[in-house]
Amino acid sequence: MSHLDAVLAHIDADRDNAVARLFDLLRIESISTDPAYKDACRAAADWLVDDLASIGFEASRRDTPGHPMVVGHGGAEDGKALLFYGHYDVQPVDPLDLWDSAPFDPRIDETPDGPVIRARGASDDKGQLMTFIEACRAWKAVTGSLPARVSILFEGEEESGSPSLVPFLTDNADELKADIALVCDTGMWDKDTPAISTMLRGMVGEELTITGPSKDLHSGMFGGPARNPIRVLTRILADMHDETGRVTLPGFYDGVPDLSDEIKAQWDSLDFDADAFLGAVGLSVPAGEEGYSALEQIWARPTFEVNGIWGGYTGAGFKTVLPSEASAKVTFRLVGDQDPNAIQAAFKSYVESALPADCSVAWKSKDCSPATTMPVDAPEFALARDALSDEWPNPAVFVGSGGSIPIVGHFRRILGMDSVLIGFGLDDDQIHSPNEKYSLTSFTKGIRSWARVLDALSRA
Amino acid sequence: MSHLDAVLAHIDADRDNAVARLFDLLRIESISTDPAYKDACRAAADWLVDDLASIGFEASRRDTPGHPMVVGHGGAEDGKALLFYGHYDVQPVDPLDLWDSAPFDPRIDETPDGPVIRARGASDDKGQLMTFIEACRAWKAVTGSLPARVSILFEGEEESGSPSLVPFLTDNADELKADIALVCDTGMWDKDTPAISTMLRGMVGEELTITGPSKDLHSGMFGGPARNPIRVLTRILADMHDETGRVTLPGFYDGVPDLSDEIKAQWDSLDFDADAFLGAVGLSVPAGEEGYSALEQIWARPTFEVNGIWGGYTGAGFKTVLPSEASAKVTFRLVGDQDPNAIQAAFKSYVESALPADCSVAWKSKDCSPATTMPVDAPEFALARDALSDEWPNPAVFVGSGGSIPIVGHFRRILGMDSVLIGFGLDDDQIHSPNEKYSLTSFTKGIRSWARVLDALSRA
Numbered sequence: 001m002s003h004l005d006a007v008l009a010h011i012d013a014d015r016d017n018a019v020a021r022l023f024d025l026l027r028i029e030s031i032s033t034d035p036a037y038k039d040a041c042r043a044a045a046d047w048l049v050d051d052l053a054s055i056g057f058e059a060s061r062r063d064t065p066g067h068p069m070v071v072g073h074g075g076a077e078d079g080k081a082l083l084f085y086g087h088y089d090v091q092p093v094d095p096l097d098l099w100d101s102a103p104f105d106p107r108i109d110e111t112p113d114g115p116v117i118r119a120r121g122a123s124d125d126k127g128q129l130m131t132f133i134e135a136c137r138a139w140k141a142v143t144g145s146l147p148a149r150v151s152i153l154f155e156g157e158e159e160s161g162s163p164s165l166v167p168f169l170t171d172n173a174d175e176l177k178a179d180i181a182l183v184c185d186t187g188m189w190d191k192d193t194p195a196i197s198t199m200l201r202g203m204v205g206e207e208l209t210i211t212g213p214s215k216d217l218h219s220g221m222f223g224g225p226a227r228n229p230i231r232v233l234t235r236i237l238a239d240m241h242d243e244t245g246r247v248t249l250p251g252f253y254d255g256v257p258d259l260s261d262e263i264k265a266q267w268d269s270l271d272f273d274a275d276a277f278l279g280a281v282g283l284s285v286p287a288g289e290e291g292y293s294a295l296e297q298i299w300a301r302p303t304f305e306v307n308g309i310w311g312g313y314t315g316a317g318f319k320t321v322l323p324s325e326a327s328a329k330v331t332f333r334l335v336g337d338q339d340p341n342a343i344q345a346a347f348k349s350y351v352e353s354a355l356p357a358d359c360s361v362a363w364k365s366k367d368c369s370p371a372t373t374m375p376v377d378a379p380e381f382a383l384a385r386d387a388l389s390d391e392w393p394n395p396a397v398f399v400g401s402g403g404s405i406p407i408v409g410h411f412r413r414i415l416g417m418d419s420v421l422i423g424f425g426l427d428d429d430q431i432h433s434p435n436e437k438y439s440l441t442s443f444t445k446g447i448r449s450w451a452r453v454l455d456a457l458s459r460a
Numbered sequence: 461m462s463h464l465d466a467v468l469a470h471i472d473a474d475r476d477n478a479v480a481r482l483f484d485l486l487r488i489e490s491i492s493t494d495p496a497y498k499d500a501c502r503a504a505a506d507w508l509v510d511d512l513a514s515i516g517f518e519a520s521r522r523d524t525p526g527h528p529m530v531v532g533h534g535g536a537e538d539g540k541a542l543l544f545y546g547h548y549d550v551q552p553v554d555p556l557d558l559w560d561s562a563p564f565d566p567r568i569d570e571t572p573d574g575p576v577i578r579a580r581g582a583s584d585d586k587g588q589l590m591t592f593i594e595a596c597r598a599w600k601a602v603t604g605s606l607p608a609r610v611s612i613l614f615e616g617e618e619e620s621g622s623p624s625l626v627p628f629l630t631d632n633a634d635e636l637k638a639d640i641a642l643v644c645d646t647g648m649w650d651k652d653t654p655a656i657s658t659m660l661r662g663m664v665g666e667e668l669t670i671t672g673p674s675k676d677l678h679s680g681m682f683g684g685p686a687r688n689p690i691r692v693l694t695r696i697l698a699d700m701h702d703e704t705g706r707v708t709l710p711g712f713y714d715g716v717p718d719l720s721d722e723i724k725a726q727w728d729s730l731d732f733d734a735d736a737f738l739g740a741v742g743l744s745v746p747a748g749e750e751g752y753s754a755l756e757q758i759w760a761r762p763t764f765e766v767n768g769i770w771g772g773y774t775g776a777g778f779k780t781v782l783p784s785e786a787s788a789k790v791t792f793r794l795v796g797d798q799d800p801n802a803i804q805a806a807f808k809s810y811v812e813s814a815l816p817a818d819c820s821v822a823w824k825s826k827d828c829s830p831a832t833t834m835p836v837d838a839p840e841f842a843l844a845r846d847a848l849s850d851e852w853p854n855p856a857v858f859v860g861s862g863g864s865i866p867i868v869g870h871f872r873r874i875l876g877m878d879s880v881l882i883g884f885g886l887d888d889d890q891i892h893s894p895n896e897k898y899s900l901t902s903f904t905k906g907i908r909s910w911a912r913v914l915d916a917l918s919r920a
Contacts, residue, residue, distance in 0.1 A: 033777030092775060098675070160777045187681075201680065205778050214742030215558070218892040219765050220661070220863025223793050224748035224757030225738060230766040230788075231701065238698035241691065278685060282674030285817040288684035297684030305679050306690040307781050308772035313789060317493035317620045318665050318826045319552060320791055320864075321767050321892055328690075329773060331780055333683050357745040366778045403680025404780075432678040432781055 003143055004455045010138045011447050018134045018447065019108075019117070019440075021051065025088070025126050026106040026119040032067055032089030033160040041067040041156045044088040048154055055137045057152065062172075064164035067156030071175070074136070075146030080457050083151045083178035083417070085407055086129025086185065087158035090121035091432045098434035108440065113191070116437040124431035127438035128184040128423055128446070129154060135450035147458035151178060155407070158185075161205070161366045162406060169414045179460075180380050181411045182453070184446075186401055186423035189270065191439065194388040194396040194449065196381060197421040198374040199299060202334035203404035204344045205366030208351060209327040210236075212359050216312075217322040227358050229326040230311045236354050237328060240304050244290040247304045247332075249346050255337030259300050267295055270397065280428055299400025303333040331366070333404065340368035369406035375418055379460050384420050387456035391449045422453065463603055464915045470598045471907050478594045478907065479568075479577070479900075481511065485548070485586050486566040486579040492527055492549030493620040501527040501616045504548040508614055515597045517612065522632075524624035527616030531635070534596070535606030540917050543611045543638035543877070545867055546589025546645065547618035550581035551892045558894035568900065573651070576897040584891035587898035588644040588883050588906070589614060595910035607918035611638060615867070618645075621665070621827045622866060629874045639920075640840050641871045642913070644906075646861055646883035649730065651899065654848040654856040654909065656841060657881040658834040659759060662794035663864035664804045665826025668811060669787040670696075672819050676772075677782040687818050689786040690771045696814050697788060700764050705749040707764045707792075709806050715797030719760050727755055730857065740888055759860025763793040791826070793864065800828035829866035835878055840920050844880050847916035851909045882913065 001009075011018075030044035031037040045061045045068040052059035057072035067089060093103040101107055106119035117127060132152075139146050153176060157164055169176060189195040212229040213222070242248050259267075274294035278284060288297035297303075311326030313319035332343055344365065351361055374381070376398055388396035401421070408419045424446035430436045461469075471478075490504035491497040505521045505528040512519035517532035527549060553563040561567055566579035577587060592612075599606045613636060617624055629636060649655040672689040673682070702708050719727075734754035738744060748757035757763075771786030773779035792803055804825065811821055834841070836858055848856035861881070868879045884902035885891065 033779065034775060091779060092773070094773075094775070095676075159779070203780075205780075207778070212743070215890070216555075216893045217741055218863070219763070219767060219791060219793065220861070221887065221891075222741070222758070223763045223765050223791075223862055224761055225734070225743075225746035225754040226741065227743060227745075227747040228765055230769050231697070234694040234766065234769070235698040235701075237691070238695040241695075274685070281677055281682070281686065283672070283685075283687055283818045285687075286685035287687040287816070287818070294685040298682070301684055303679070303683045305683050305688055305780075305782060306694065306772065307679060307779060308774045308783075309690050309694070309786065310770045310774040312766065312768035313552070313554075314768045314770040314787075315494065315552060315554070318667070318789060318791070319493065319619075319767060319892065320663075320665075320765075322765060323768075326769065327774075329778060331679060331683075331778070333679065356747070358743045358747070401680070402683055403678070427681065430675065431681075432779065433676040 004452065006142045007138045007451045008448050010142050011134065011451060014138065015444055018130070019443070022117065022127060022130045022443070023106045025130065026121055027104055029104045030089050030156065031092050032157050033092055038067070041089055045070050045154070045156055048088060051133065052152065055140050062168070064168060066164040069156070069164070069168055070152070070154035072152040075150035076148055078149065080148040080460055081178040082148050082180060082182055082457060083153060083176055084132050084182045084184070085153050085155070086132065087125045087155045088129065089156045089159050090124065090126070091159050093120050095434065100435055109437065113439070115440040117440060117443060118435065118437045120436050122436050122438035123425045123429035124436065125158065125185050127443055128425065131424060131443060131446035132182070132184055132450045134447040135454060138447070138451055139454060147454050151176060163367065165407065166410055166414065169410055173415055177415045178417060181417055181419040183405060183407060183419045183421045184423050185405055186421045187425035187427065188442070189397050189399055191426055191441070192392060193394040194392045195399045196385055196396060197401040198376050198398045199400035200372045200405050200408055201302070201402055202338065202340055202369045202371040203406070204332040204334065204340045204368040205330070206344065206347060207327065207329045207364040209325055209362045210355070210359055211325050211362070213322065213324050215324050219320040219322050222322055226322050227356060228322050229359060230323060232356060232359055233311065233326040233328060236351055237306055239354070245288050247302065249343070249350055251346055252302065252343060255339060256302060257336040259296065277427065298402035300335055302335050302338055304330065306330050333402065335371045338371060340370050344368055367406065369404055369409050372408045378418065380420055380457060383456040383460050384422060384453050387452040388422065388449055391445055391452055422449070424449070464912065466602045467598045467911045468908050470602050471594065471911060474598065475904055478590070479903070482577065482587060482590045482903070483566045485590065486581055487564055489564050490549050490616065491552050492617050493552055498527070501549055505530050505614070505616055508548060511593060512612065515600050522628070524628060526624045529616070529624070529628055530612070530614040532612040535610035536608055538609065540608040540920055541638040542608050542640060542642055542917060543613060543636055544592050544642045544644070545613050546592065547585045547615045548589065549616045549619050550584065550586070551619050553580050555894065560895055569897065573899070575900040577900060577903060578895065578897045580896050582896055582898035583885045583889035584896065585618065585645050587903055588885065591884060591903060591906035592642070592644055592910045594907040595914060598907070598911055599914060607914050611636060623827065625867065626870055626874065629870055633875055637875045638877060641877050641879040643865060643867060643879045643881045644883050645865055646881045647885035647887065648902070649857050649859055651886055651901070652852060653854040654852045655859045656845055656856060657861040658836050658858045659860035660832045660865050660868060661762070661862055662798065662800055662829045662831040663866070664792040664794065664800045664807070664828040665790070666804065666807060667787065667789045667824040669785055669822045670815070670819055671785050671822070673782065673784050675784050679780040679782045682782055686782050687816060688782050689819060690783060692816060692819055693771065693786040693788060696811055697766055699814070705747065707762065709803070709810055711806055712762065712803060715799060716762060717796040719756065737887065758862035760795055762795050762798055764790065766790050793862065795831045798831060800830050804828055827866065829864055829869050832868045838878060840880055840917060843916040843920055844882060844913050847912040848882065848909055851905055851912055882909070884909070
């Protein structure tokens with residue numbers, strides 16, 4: 001029996017314990033975006049430090065001005081150096097009344113697609129990061145070591161703009177630098193087909209508040225001559241798209257590449273079922289730019305979205321108020337060589353030039369990040385793909401991703417290394433939504449997958 | 461000394477007691493729009509019943525499916541029959557943190573413009589309705605009776621669409637019918653010039669919720685092909701006005717009259733200071749339809765306003781959600797012969813026809829009411845105007861009003877009587893806003909004004 005076979009057997013035998021450990025982590029309410037959960041974020045970090053130490057990692061909690069980082073080092077004395085990244089913070093749980101069970105009371109639910117782990121963070125990203133820890137645990141248990149030099153970085157601010165990340169990477173570059181990074185925050189192509197994400201959209205995020213009158217007014221007394229900031233805001237946001245779904249911001253499409261015929265052919269071969277993808281969430285028609293397939297709209301086209309809007313009276317009944325303020329949270333998803341800073345500046349300039357008399361705007365910016373394209377010809381990508389193909393029913397594929405994983409750009413810029421993005425989430429995991437889940441198969445075969453990938457990369 | 465002079469002297473001597481009684485009423489948190497305050501609304505009704513009974517009215521609380529009515533009868537055995545109307549319910553107090561003192565802990569604040577009564581409801585409408593009760597109290601104390609037959613109707617749902625009002629008026633028409641109604645829910649022209657409002661805008665109110673995806677989605681996974689209902693809503697609302705500020709709804713201006721030269725001349729003579737009116741709330745430019753003065757925009761032109769909007773993530777930080785729903789509360793203010801039902805239907809039709817694929821809309825309607833124009837040639841109007849002119853530094857004026865007082869239309873339609881709209885609010889009373897106040901002068905001279913008006917109308 002090879003080392004790897006013994007490790008895989010150990011993983012299978014230890015499954016229930018692995019699930020129990022994940023449940024412990026899922027019970028910690030580590031919502032990073034809401035300051036009320038600061039202590040919970042720290043508790044999650046401490047839990048991870050203790051768990052890493054229990055399997056022989058030299059692990060520590062590293063405090064930051066925000067939520068702490070967790071860093072661990074372990075494994076072989078020499079050989080390939082890997083840095084694994086995940087995040088222990090989770091999204092808020094509102095609207096809470098749409099959850100069928102308590103978001104921080106994890107449970108196994110039987111579903112038509114098999115058993116799932118149900119909890120906030122089950123898929124994004126606690127379940128995913130634990131697949132890697134469990135793979136390491138098994139390697140250590142069976143062989144006493146790891147097949148490569150492994151460092152681990154867990155962040156607690158991924159869902160809240162990662163304000164501490166760049167300073168931390170910069171200050172600890174020598175400690176964290178490796179040959180390649182492994183990032184587990186993405187998904188499978190489908191339940192039988194593992195995927196390595198090689199194109200990621202970037203992001204620009206802004207919160208804007210438009211102020212008109214100096215106080216809330218009565219629409220009977222002032223309706224007509226008083227400027228209504230909700231009206232101003234809806235006009236500004238509505239004008240961000242033309243009737244074909246294109247974003248109207250000047251210069252927005254600078255740096256957006258046309259898809260090569262080769263990539264188009266590869267994506268066509270995936271037989272993406274847009275009807276099923278949209279149908280699962282109650283939709284039937286791709287609503288993005290005209291002339292692009294749903295898959296292209298997600299992976300290869302940039303977007304502008306309003307993620308939240310609020311102003312005036314929003315309680316029960318009616319209140320004929322003309323509010324003083326109206327606000328929105330918006331994000332752009334970027335592709336190719338779009339420049340996040342230029343787009344942020346263009347958006348602010350557009351909004352400011354669109355303000356009528358007596359209105360002003362205030363801004364809160366989210367960290368922005370460019371899109372990323374991986375060098376898929378590097379050997380690590382083929383080795384990882386083959387290792388995944390050994391584990392799952394179908395061979396692994398290289399795919400795009402509509403999401404933004406800013407860490408990948410930071411690793412390249414600050415630590416000079418590329419990232420192999422492997423994850424076991426499924427499209428219906430409902431991350432960021434009520435009833436988030438992680439397939440039990442994703443978890444168990446995810447652990448086995450990392451055991452294989454560690455073995456494979458030791459030969460890179 | 462005439463009866464009236466003795467009554468006025470009694471009012472002056474009793475001022476502190478009158479303020480104390482108003483404070484008792486202001487302490488009751490009778491927010492009608494929020495079900496949590498149901499008991500408080502009933503307590504306010506009971507307080508009024510007791511107070512009316514204490515001055516010899518045959519008074520009772522009349523329960524309804526919503527908040528109760530208060531009805532009282534008193535005064536002369538024959539002569540002119542008057543029905544006084546006011547409302548004891550108040551607006552919600554949010555945003556609470558913008559109040560300088562507790563909204564339900566009334567106090568006298570000294571201001572550069574003199575002392576004011578500070579509390580939610582001080583002006584709208586508890587302070588106003590108490591001016592009439594105190595005038596009756598003084599007449600009773602001095603003469604043992606009232607100079608006319610007086611009935612009183614207090615409502616507790618004025619700020620929440622008055623759902624029980626029409627059924628109650630219909631069921632009790634014989635009891636409530638009078639020669640003319642007196643309504644105290646309007647304002648002075650300025651602090652020295654009393655006003656009788658003879659034109660009122662009507663109202664249509666709708667809450668709409670647009671649904672796109674069946675659940676909240678992650679904008680990384682779905683951004684592009686997924687329909688964002690906030691985007692749909694902002695487009696629909698933005699398209700309700702053209703670039704000149706006109707409402708674009710088909711047929712919206714049917715029944716909107718041009719102002720007669722006579723009314724224009726009368727309004728011009730008022731020397732309305734638009735700069736001061738807007739400047740007091742941080743504005744400088746009338747934002748309504750081009751080609752109309754600010755006063756015309758308030759009194760003579762219809763409007764469409766968004767009073768509240770919400771959707772997606774509105775908490776601290778960012779959440780890259782594509783929400784399932786987005787909602788808005790909107791109101792139209794109507795003038796002339798605009799048909800509220802036709803406008804409601806046109807708005808619903810417009811929204812439904814503007815929905816893209818995969819979206820639906822749900823509605824909650826507020827009671828609608830047409831605009832009203834009073835028969836100012838009837839003798840009661842001249843008598844009331846002269847009585848007010850006797851009390852205040854400047855003669856009383858007939859004015860328009862941007863607000864909607866649906867009761868006036870109901871009184872005409874159900875009880876066959878017109879209304880004399882007299883009130884002592886000032887433009888800066890901040891009704892419906894934090895720090896609502898009522899000038900102490902409005903209160904004390906308001907009481908004296910009603911004492912005079914009662915006397916005058918007994919001669920109609």
